[in-house]
Amino acid sequence: MFNPTFTITNQILNNISRIEAAEEVIRNAPLLPYWEKQFKEDAIIRAAHHGTHIEGNQLQMQEAKDVLLGKQVVARPRDIQEVINYRKVIEFIDEEANRKIDKVTEQLILKLHRIVTEKVLNADLSGQYRLKQVIIRNSATGEITFRPPTPLEVPFLMKEFIYWLNKPESNQIHPILKAGIAHHEFVRIHPFIDGNGRVARGLTTLLLLLGGYDIRRFFSLEEYYDRDAVSYYEHLQKASAGDMSSWLEYFSFGASVELTKIKEKIQKLSKDLKLKEKIGGQQIFLTERQIKLIEYIQEVGYLQNRAFKTIFPDISEDSVLRDVQDLVKKNLITKIGSTKSARYVSV
Secondary structure, eight states: OOOOBOOOOHHHHHHHHHHHHHHHHHHHOSEEEOIIIIIHHHHHHHHHHHHHHTTTOOOOHHHHHHHHTTOOOOSOHHHHHHHHHHHHHHHHHHHHHHTTOSOOOHHHHHHHHHHHHTTTSOTTTTTSOOOSOOOEEOTTTOOEEEOOOOTTTHHHHHHHHHHHHHSGGGGGSOHHHHHHHHHHHHHHHOOSSSOHHHHHHHHHHHHHHHTTOOSTTOOOHHHHHHHTHHHHHHHHHHHTTSBOHHHHHHHHHHHHHHHHHHHHHHHHHOOOTTHHHHTTTOOEEEOHHHHHHHHHHHHHSOBOGGGHHHHOTTSOHHHHHHHHHHHHHTTSEEEEOSSTTOEEEEO
8 A cells, every 4th residue: 555655854844834934924024926827827838838849849839838828839739739738737736726625546547648648659659558568768878767556557547546546544645745646656657658757747736736735826837847957856866766755856946936926026026015904805917017117116116108119129119107006096106297207116
């Protein structure tokens, strides 16, 4: 029976503390960017690019973005399809999290694999456990680094794994650690002939969302892994010896890096500690242009109409003025004076 072994080290505790602190800031910040549109789209692009690039996809970030925007890209059909599939994985994960499912089933995992491998794997292999023995080699040296369990063991190991995911005792484990353990165990079992890493990362994100880390899907752990893929695979391999402590240190650190970046962006917007009180205690969502206007006022001290072209060279003055007037209406800035030389300052 699957029973993970790990020690909650000081580093893990520190990482989780940073995660909790970042989440608290994000949840209670008076100002938030308009994440549901541009920022969430950015997170999806980063996740789709890095989540496939780490496994050999040759598309560059801009090419992946173009694919997701429906633009024509000259590249290997498989690379294009993998990026499209990864976006579908993210959409599927969001749907399941929004439904607040109470357990992760075998059917869900098989469906996740079918989405990941649509049109890149034979239909008779998609959503099916592997029937062949596979080995994992170092791409640089060709050396065998890991030999997953035999095909005969896979169905039984997956049943044990899914049982562990859903049993009450596992829900007592901190969501970050539970997601990290699940990530490693899934990769260790390596239940499919292809697409295991993508399914593992998708499943990990779903567990984080279900565990309460549903901050509008801001984060993309895939980027953290892809930035240093060697370290990612080394930590996975090290934990295969039995003790997951080092892997959980690495995993929780990655989550803390992602959430801290979001926290710092929001803190930059919400410098005034009394702002939430001024705007009635509600969070306000801003467009990307409004964010730049707020940041400009914070840096310069005021905003005048003549600065519009400096901040937004390609945007009409009327469009910028509408953004400014909306900020005034939201009681985030106020206008001093009535001529074109009037100034807008923070409330």
